[in-house]
Amino acid sequence: MKSIDLCDYLAKRNYPGRGIVLGRSADGLRAVIAYFIMGRSENSRNRVFTPKDGGIITEAADPGKMTDPSLIIYAPVRLSGLHTTLVTNGDQTDTIADALSTGKTFEDALRTRTFEPDAPNFTPRISGMLTVSEASMSYQLSILKSNDGDAECAQRFFFDFPEPLAGEGHLIHTYLGDGDPLPSFEGEPVRVQVYCADIDQFANTLWNALDLQNKVSLFVRTIDMTNGDTDTRIINQRS
Numbered sequence: 001m002k003s004i005d006l007c008d009y010l011a012k013r014n015y016p017g018r019g020i021v022l023g024r025s026a027d028g029l030r031a032v033i034a035y036f037i038m039g040r041s042e043n044s045r046n047r048v049f050t051p052k053d054g055g056i057i058t059e060a061a062d063p064g065k066m067t068d069p070s071l072i073i074y075a076p077v078r079l080s081g082l083h084t085t086l087v088t089n090g091d092q093t094d095t096i097a098d099a100l101s102t103g104k105t106f107e108d109a110l111r112t113r114t115f116e117p118d119a120p121n122f123t124p125r126i127s128g129m130l131t132v133s134e135a136s137m138s139y140q141l142s143i144l145k146s147n148d149g150d151a152e153c154a155q156r157f158f159f160d161f162p163e164p165l166a167g168e169g170h171l172i173h174t175y176l177g178d179g180d181p182l183p184s185f186e187g188e189p190v191r192v193q194v195y196c197a198d199i200d201q202f203a204n205t206l207w208n209a210l211d212l213q214n215k216v217s218l219f220v221r222t223i224d225m226t227n228g229d230t231d232t233r234i235i236n237q238r239s
Contacts, residue, residue, distance in 0.1 A: 003168050006192040007209035014211045015040070015178040017185075018089040020128045022139040022161075023169015023194035031130055031137045031223040032169060032196050034206060035076050035087050038214040040178075043067045048236040049217040054079040055086075056219055061238035071116055071123075077219060080129075085223070088127040089174060090116065092144075096127065106140050107158055114154040115146050120181040122146040126172050132223050138162045141172050145184045159189055169194040196222060203233040 010016060021034035037058070039045040046065050049056045055077035060066040074091045080100045086093050092113050099109035106129045116123040124145035131138050139161050147153035161170060170189035175182045196202040203220040210218070218235045 001191060003191045003193045006169075006171060006194065007205050009171070009190060009192065010206070010209040013177050015175055015182070015214055017123070017174030017182070018126065019171055019173035020087050020089070020126055020141065021169050021171045021192065021194070022087070022128050022130050022141065022164075023192070024137060024164040024166050025194060025196045025222065026167035027197070028166035029225055030196065031132050031139075031225060032194050032202075033077075033085060033087060033128075033130060033221045033223070034203075034219065035089075036206070036210060036218045037076075037089070037216045038210065039072075039216045040214060044072055045214075045216055046238070047072060047216055048238060049076070049219050049234045051232075051234065056234065058217070061236070071118060077221075082228075083133040084129060084131045085221070086127070086129055088125065089123075090125050092125050092127055096129065106142070110142050110144060110158075111156060113144055115144050119151060120149060122149060122151065122184070123182070124174050124184050126174060126185075128172070130223075132225050132228065135225050137164060137223075137225055139164065139170075141170060141189050143172055143185060149181060167194055168192070199231050199233055203235060207235050 018037045023032045047058045048061045050059045057075045075093050078086045096109040124143050127142045129140045141159045143157050171192050172189040207218050221232045
């Protein structure tokens with residue numbers, strides 16, 4: 001399957017949920033990371049991304065209106081060592097970071113976790129790990145999900161991309177669309193075009209592709225593969 005337009009894909013879905021994009025810029029010189037969150041409830045929409053320790057955390061936009069922090073307050077982006085960035089939709093970010101620090105792998109860490117306990121949706125846990133070193137890059141993606149809503153049956157899928165092509169990336173997100181219960185993402189990560197000559201244009205185009213009523217926050221980062229320099233943009237629906 002050929003790569004498809006990332007923003008066109010997202011614009012056709014009113015509720016893809018939370019999503020991770022990892023890829024390589026069209027000029028081949030930069031790694032590209034994007035992470036977005038969406039929400040249907042007031043509690044879920046009451047969030048912002050805040051920079052912390054080279055990554056980000058989610059926080060309540062209005063702490064007085066936060067009714068349940070479980071599953072929605074976490075560190076979506078963390079650094080691991082000098083070359084690796086972790087991106088997930090939950091507290092499994094910390095699970096992966098802790099495992100890597102003791103010599104274990106991305107897969108080792110996620111085999112200890114399962115989908116979120118939010119019946120009847122059983123929201124998948126999606127995770128990514130991107131490594132930039134010696135002017136090269138690679139990344140991995142994972143989804144942990146239930147077997148078609150079966151609370152007793154977890155499925156764990158891992159995808160390895162050791163040689164990303166310039167101008168391409170992969171998107172994985174939690175839901176196929178809106179519904180009750182919400183239908184979990186299925187299949188391989190979506191192969192998408194990553195045109196990121198200008199980070200502001202890329203971030204704004206991606207943000208505008210997300211459904212106006214449901215989008216909450218967006219994080220975009222590029223990493224120069226020659227020197228490790230980063231450029232980051234954060235967009236929050238609420239301040």
